[in-house]
Amino acid sequence: MAGPTLQPVDVFTGKQFDAQFLKLGPMATVPVITDSDGPGGKSLTLFESDAIPLYLAEKTGKLLPKEVAAKYEAIEWMMVQMTTLGPMFGQHAHFMRFAPKGNDYSQSRYTTQVHRVLEVMDQRLSQKSWLGGAEYGIADIASFPWARNIPALLGAPAAEKYKNVMRWAGVIDQGRAVKKALATVDDVRAKTTQFDKA
Ligand SMILES: N[C@@H](CCC(=O)N[C@@H](CS)C(=O)NCC(=O)O)C(=O)O
Incomplete structure (x- = not known):
């Protein structure tokens, strides 16, 4: 199975308001995920950073107690x-x-x-x-x-x-x-955002 692909959205240049992005994330905020292997084998798109781990915990049965x-x-x-x-x-x-x-x-x-x-x-x-x-x-x-x-x-x-x-x-x-994810964040930030220059 192929791993996740990352699509940076540069909020400092307004990319969160692009029509294509708003179809996925109507709040015009990152993060948004699309799981091509969602419930029933269908694609599922989710926005809001706390809805995403809740969904992934339920899907995988990990990182959230059952009791x-x-x-x-x-x-x-x-x-x-x-x-x-x-x-x-x-x-x-x-x-x-x-x-x-x-x-x-x-x-x-x-x-x-x-x-x-x-x-x-x-x-x-x-x-x-x-x-x-x-x-x-x-x-x-x-x-x-x-x-x-x-x-x-x-x-x-x-x-x-x-x-x-x-x-x-x-x-x-x-x-x-976490180390792997943070290295990716540094890489994306260096290439696409104004955050560190603000
Ligand atoms: N409640 C949202 C907030 C997300 C949020 O504010 N993300 C910021 C970047 S960290 C953003 O997309 N800002 C775009 C904007 O303010 O226009 C969540 O937790 O997903």
Whole structure:
């Protein structure tokens, strides 16, 4: 079976608004996946970064506990990423890096919100090995991309403060599949995005 193919979409040049892309991802955001071997052997396209690992966990039977209480514990922590970690970090990055000057209130608001969720995650990870519970799974996978960027986005003092989050992110960072994915991200970023130049 052929491996996945990657199709970068440069959101800094507006490619997410191309008509072809909007047919796949109507929210005009990445990521989007198309699984040519979806349910019933049909192709399935999905947008939203937390719907994607939920689907893949269900399809493969991996990375999400089967037992109902453990399953929903993992899902609730993934929803913390979906509703809070991702959106608050996203707004924080927007107002700190990209918005015009004069946004002190927004900068303060999203800085507070980011620290609040990191405090909760740090507390959780002082008690559990993984965000979702006893096993590594989709809550960890969904949250890691923001967590690994704490030093870059919030500075060294924040990385020092959230020791449990940084330790957990460091373990995930060493995974073979994660290393491979991050090398691909670096490659795509070097070729197609303005992010590091902003
Ligand atoms: N809730 C969405 C948010 C995704 C999102 O905002 N992606 C950014 C890139 S990291 C994007 O596509 N931005 C395009 C834009 O803002 O126009 C998800 O988790 O998939």
